[in-house]
Amino acid sequence: MSYKFNLTKYSFLVYGLGETGKSVIRFFKRKRQKNFHIWDDNIIYKKKINIKDIIKKVDFIVLSPGISLRKSKFKKELIQFKDKIITDIDLLYLTNKKLKSIMVTGSNGKSTTCKIIHHLLNKINYNVKLGGNIGTPVLDLKIKKNTFLIIEASSFQLSYSKYIRPNFAILLNITNDHLDWHGTKQNYIMSKMRIFSNQKRSDFAFINNNFKELFKKKKYLSKFIQPKMSDYFLIKNKLNNKYLTSNVNNENMNFVYSLSKILKIKKNLFIKSLSSFSGLDHRYEIFLKRKNVTFINDSKATNFEASKYALMNNKNIYWILGGLAKDKDKFNLNKDLTKNISCAYIIGKNTNYFKDQLGKKVKIFVTKNLKQSIMKIMLHIKNLKDKEITILLSPSAASFDQFKNFENRGNEFKRLSKTYAKKFI
Numbered sequence: 001m002s003y004k005f006n007l008t009k010y011s012f013l014v015y016g017l018g019e020t021g022k023s024v025i026r027f028f029k030r031k032r033q034k035n036f037h038i039w040d041d042n043i044i045y046k047k048k049i050n051i052k053d054i055i056k057k058v059d060f061i062v063l064s065p066g067i068s069l070r071k072s073k074f075k076k077e078l079i080q081f082k083d084k085i086i087t088d089i090d091l092l093y094l095t096n097k098k099l100k101s102i103m104v105t106g107s108n109g110k111s112t113t114c115k116i117i118h119h120l121l122n123k124i125n126y127n128v129k130l131g132g133n134i135g136t137p138v139l140d141l142k143i144k145k146n147t148f149l150i151i152e153a154s155s156f157q158l159s160y161s162k163y164i165r166p167n168f169a170i171l172l173n174i175t176n177d178h179l180d181w182h183g184t185k186q187n188y189i190m191s192k193m194r195i196f197s198n199q200k201r202s203d204f205a206f207i208n209n210n211f212k213e214l215f216k217k218k219k220y221l222s223k224f225i226q227p228k229m230s231d232y233f234l235i236k237n238k239l240n241n242k243y244l245t246s247n248v249n250n251e252n253m254n255f256v257y258s259l260s261k262i263l264k265i266k267k268n269l270f271i272k273s274l275s276s277f278s279g280l281d282h283r284y285e286i287f288l289k290r291k292n293v294t295f296i297n298d299s300k301a302t303n304f305e306a307s308k309y310a311l312m313n314n315k316n317i318y319w320i321l322g323g324l325a326k327d328k329d330k331f332n333l334n335k336d337l338t339k340n341i342s343c344a345y346i347i348g349k350n351t352n353y354f355k356d357q358l359g360k361k362v363k364i365f366v367t368k369n370l371k372q373s374i375m376k377i378m379l380h381i382k383n384l385k386d387k388e389i390t391i392l393l394s395p396s397a398a399s400f401d402q403f404k405n406f407e408n409r410g411n412e413f414k415r416l417s418k419t420y421a422k423k424f425i
Contacts, residue, residue, distance in 0.1 A: 227257070288414070345364075
């Protein structure tokens with residue numbers, strides 16, 4: 001389809017009324033687009049709606065990213081008319097043909113990378129906006145002619161997208177994640193690779209060496225950029241920022257530095273601009289230090305690969321993990337990791353799964369919830385006053401068995417930690 005897109009010439013079905021679906025409706029109202037229908041599988045409508053007929057007749061189905069075709073109430077109809085399915089990000093590109101954008105995806109680190117890029121560009125006076133999977137839906141952003149948009153894209157969004165075309169597309173990494181939603185790892189990988197599918201020869205694709213051959217096989221047109229860690233290490237020690245220079249952020253910073261060179265940002269500006277970056281809440285967030293004990297909230301780590309960074313970079317770790325396990329997620333606990341872990345405390349409903357993953361490699365306590373975990377840890381560390389200790393929440397799991405989301409889980413951990421640290425440390 002041409003990027004000269006007249007919105008009002010087409011009919012739409014907004015399928016799913018989460019934050020994304022609601023943003024699409026707001027967008028349509030602003031654009032005076034009246035020819036659209038609304039549907040959500042979880043809403044009982046007073047007036048009978050023939051959704052099967054609507055799916056058949058509309059030109060486009062704007063599907064919310066949380067909806068899986070494999071599990072939807074009307075999966076047969078949606079699969080039959082799969083070619084009609086688009087996303088809110090597609091609408092953004094279709095209606096902003098001159099949009100200047102950076103899009104970031106990956107299993108781990110994409111939110112942090114987006115935030116670092118946003119901070120960097122904002123500091124050097126770009127008119128920059130940030131949205132997508134990271135928070136504000138892209139259609140709610142106020143975009144002007146000179147706006148540089150940074151979009152965090154999930155595999156859910158990319159699976160259905162057909163018209164996205166970022167000028168700079170970044171694929172950080174791919175690990176076993178969301179396989180229950182995608183069905184297979186191959187489906188998951190291909191959803192991530194869609195970030196490059198509409199790029200032109202003037203665009204740039206940042207991707208690590210693991211997916212270089214697949215990139216070539218797909219014959220994408222954009223310029224292939226493979227960030228070199230050795231280049232980033234030449235300037236790493238010049239960054240006056242302990243959060244960014246921790247090994248946890250090596251991959252994120254490697255990609256950001258590679259992007260900065262393509263954008264022709266001078267090294268001294270890069271170094272100066274990032275000195276004030278403070279990191280994300282719930283991602284390796286060092287929120288409390290009391291005597292010899294450091295508390296780290298890594299609630300955003302929803303698979304083992306994400307937790308591994310915190311486990312690699314601390315000693316004497318009292319590790320709280322557990323929740324809803326990710327399908328086919330494997331805990332590769334090698335000796336370099338296990339020597340850092342003093343004890344593991346398993347919370348949530350799937351305790352047997354996590355016990356099996358940890359095996360006999362580390363000492364385990366099944367504590368069921370955060371409060372019990374922290375109380376047990378306080379008991380275990382009370383006589384270790386001459387030793388540096390890390391209390392780490394890095395669940396390697398989704399939060400929905402006990403919490404509304406990972407933010408809720410992280411905030412509860414911080415609240416309980418501060419309460420019990422005052423009492424016992």
